Amino acid sequence: MKTTYIVLPKIFYLLIIGLVSSCQSFVEVDLPKSQLTTESVFEDYNTAEAALTNIYTSIREKGILTGGQLGISNQLGNYADEITCVDNPSKASYNFYRNSLLPTNTYVTGYWNAAYNQIYAANLVIQGTKSSKNLTAQQKDQLEGEALFIRALLHFYLTNIFGDIPYATQTDYKQNSIISKTSVDQVYRLVVTDLQDASVLLSSKDDNPGRLQPSVSAAQALLSRVYLYLKAYPEASNSASAVLNQSSEYKLENISNVFLISSSETIWQLQSELTGQNTADGAFFIFTSVPPPSVSLDSQLIASFNAADLRKTNWIKSVTKGSQTYFHSYKYKEKDFTATSKEYAIVLRLAEQYLIRAEARAYQGDLIGAKEDLNKIRNRAGLNNVAAVTHQEILDAIHLERRWELFTEYGHRFFDLKRSGKLDSSLNGIKPGWNSSDALFPLPQNELTANPNLRPQNTGY
Secondary structure, X not given: OOOOOOOHHHHHHHHHHHHHHHOHHHHOOOOOXXXXXXXXXXXXXXXXXXXXXXXXXHHHHOOOOOOHHHOHXXXXXXXXXXEEEOOOOOOOOHHHHOOOOOOOOHHHHHHHHHHHHHHHHHHHHHHHHHHOOOOOHHHHHHHHHHHHHHHHHHHHHHHHHHOOEOOOOOOOHHHHHOOXXXXXXXXXXXXXXXXXXXXXXXXXXXXXXXXXXXXXXXXXXXHHHHXXXXXXXXXXXXXXXXXXXXXXXXXXXXXXXXXXXXXXXXXXXXXXXXXXXXXXXXXXXXXXXOOOOOEEEOHHHHHHOOOOOHHHHHOEEEEEEOOEEEEEEOOOOOOOOOOOOOOOEEEEEHHHHHHHHHHHHHHOOOHHHHHHHHHHHHHHOOOOOOOOOOHHXXXXXXXXXXXXXXXXXXXXXXXXXXXXXXXXXXXXXXXXXXXXXXXXXXXOHHHHHHOHHHOOOOOOO
């Protein structure tokens, strides 16, 4: 199997193939296909924008942020305590549930390879945009800002999954084939820099239909999460406030409308490929017979909900046969195609920003402000104001609220347990295969073989 670094020179060619099939104005360019160049793509805004669209398509279809069985919403749910896997034990996905990953696991390798391919494509956009002679300054800013956002987003997930990783900013094959790992601390610094730069460059309003392109609010929303993980609480609070203060753009939705295409809570979402196509998560998580074909929600997660919680009745559905009852995530309600698409994959939404600011405020001693933000989410779910009084009680309530609000959304539960130091205490008793070293995935074996600078392997593998 070829590694990410070996196939790097082909990435732009693959990007071009996508452009040829998706953008009519590009087809009309007189250059033969064999002579298409970076310069020709980034001298026209339509083709440059199509290059970014192809990256979003790739992110939606494969790698860390894809949906369905392959994505981390499922696999990190399996890996932690959100999902029970009833799949065939011989499948690579079952090893997530058993916490028995190997460096040769195809899903692990796929996450790494897809993410770096997408990062390299983003770097090509950054490079091509900077050197373009025809794009306007405003067009350059938007394109570069989106690409920086993508680069930061993917590195953020990679470092939280794998630990020390390369922070790739170049498109040179020789450099990338011998690239070394960067410490987690330095990765975070670079992520912050990219997001700060993106915040300056991106459009200040979500004027794109469907919020399909990252805006400055998307950059600030991700930045608030990054600062929270870094325990930079004033900065986390300020970045979340920058989003929450855009009250004309974003509002908490009625609980039943949160995941619809037109949701005012959405900050950034990934569009489905075809008219009438909905989300991969809806297609995968929803089942209509028991036992389920692959996964169900964990019984302890179900039991943790208050009976009056509207999320339990609107975002979770049970299927019963005889004495057997299983539950599935029902945030996305469309399993199949509909006449027109009703749901897109939401990557960033407003509720998380309230929870980020609540936690950041609590750590800064602003317990009143923390409870105000927390109660926004609780009240929307039909719950009374939180009864917590002390600093620790409020923090515990926030972490529990995150579990209820963000389940099966891009690994929030696993990352929350990890950053709070509760992975071992939470998973030891319920996951027989759990070891402390499982906090990180193994680095893909083929990458270590191809590039010794990525060594050593993560502890425990």
